[in-house]
Amino acid sequence: MKKLGLGVLGLGEGRSIISAALNSRLWKVAQICDLDQELGRARCREFNLDNFTASFDELLANKEVDVVGIYTPDPLHAGHVLQALRASKHVICTKPFLNDLSRAREVIEEQRRSGKVVLVGQSTRFFAPFMRQRRHFESGAFGEIATVEACYNADHRWFLKKGWAKTEAFKWLYGGLSHPVDLVRWYLPHIVEVMGYSSLSKNGRELGLAHPDTFQFVSGPGPEFRRASAARTTAR
Ligand SMILES: NC(=O)c1ccc[n+]([C@@H]2O[C@H](COP(=O)([O-])OP(=O)(O)OC[C@H]3O[C@@H](n4cnc5c(N)ncnc54)[C@H](O)[C@@H]3O)[C@@H](O)[C@H]2O)c1
Known part of the structure; x- marks a missing residue:
């Protein structure tokens, strides 16, 4: 080959x-x-x-x-x-x-x-533990998914030493959140509602970050997920 x-x-x-x-x-x-x-x-x-x-x-x-x-x-x-x-x-x-x-x-x-x-x-989904977890999910071992909790917590002070990380164009909303958001959407692809909060931490402020670096979100699956769920419940 x-x-x-x-x-x-x-x-x-x-x-x-x-x-x-x-x-x-x-x-x-x-x-x-x-x-x-x-x-x-x-x-x-x-x-x-x-x-x-x-x-x-x-x-x-x-x-x-x-x-x-x-x-x-x-x-x-x-x-x-x-x-x-x-x-x-x-x-x-x-x-x-x-x-x-x-x-x-x-x-x-x-x-x-x-x-x-x-x-x-x-993205995290390609890391070995996450791929193994996905195989368990696809085999049915975890049953039906009701809720997914994903997080990405890291000390990124080292990353802020890069000049471009302190510019207006750099956003942790995309840079950091992309890992857990990708994981959530891998399991629950039909998200329609998201609500959350963001803030700029003391570390981020002191190191000159232009955008928030701390986020919490709750998201809700859309009608397709709810319909599929309801159909499964009715069938039982
Ligand atoms: N997947 C992950 O978990 C993960 C981890 C770290 C970094 N990243 C991403 O990787 C990317 C790079 O991050 P990094 O930490 O290596 O940054 P970095 O600043 O250390 O490296 C970027 C490199 O790109 C070069 N470069 C910039 N513009 C260029 C151009 N026009 N042509 C050729 N080279 C150019 C720079 O000289 C530099 O060496 C970013 O998007 C970052 O978010 C992802």
């Missing part, structure tokens, strides 16, 4: 997909890319690679690259996903896929036009 050629854009968190691809018999790392040339050289040394470029255009023109893994700062994802699709590449983009909805329609249309696969990578 021909191995899929991976191009990686953004070599901070992008390090993880390089490592995964090098440990897989299905992938080869065709090219890696970052504006930071020193980081590029460091990753080449770390993984024994010699295919670094500082030019995304060069990576997109590389015929060995079938799939582009996107690991640039959140506000750049939409533009990079569009560029990759226009160059006829499949896309794996880390979460948060988009950090607002302003270009969502454009991205959906470009994906449809290109016929290429777009996958949001590195």
Whole structure:
């Protein structure tokens, strides 16, 4: 079987997909890319690679690259996903896929036009314990789901050392909440109502965050879930 050629854009968190691809018999790392040339050289040394470029255009023109893994700062994802699709590449983009909805329609249309696969990578659902939990659910071992509780609590003070994390464009609403929201919607896809609260913590305030970093939400399943539930109850 021909191995899929991976191009990686953004070599901070992008390090993880390089490592995964090098440990897989299905992938080869065709090219890696970052504006930071020193980081590029460091990753080449770390993984024994010699295919670094500082030019995304060069990576997109590389015929060995079938799939582009996107690991640039959140506000750049939409533009990079569009560029990759226009160059006829499949896309794996880390979460948060988009950090607002302003270009969502454009991205959906470009994906449809290109016929290429777009996958949001590195969300919690791909972690081993969550995949195992899902297998138990699909086997029927958990019975019918009435409610899902998901959380994502972490000390992210280290993350706020990144310059872009303190800009107006960076939002934990997408960056952090995407993990538990994805898990909830995996099990209860028909959410129609959401209510909640947000606030900016002392840590976030002191470290210069522009948007809230603390959220609590309750969401309600829509009529499809309630109808299915009622039908099951009537049948019993
Ligand atoms: N899945 C997860 O749980 C998880 C964890 C950490 C980070 N992330 C996400 O990964 C992404 C990257 O985060 P990070 O921590 O690596 O940030 P980072 O700032 O450390 O790294 C981003 C890299 O992208 C490079 N870059 C920026 N613009 C570029 C461009 N136009 N062309 C080429 N390279 C460019 C920068 O030079 C930098 O090296 C973010 O979207 C972040 O939210 C996801």
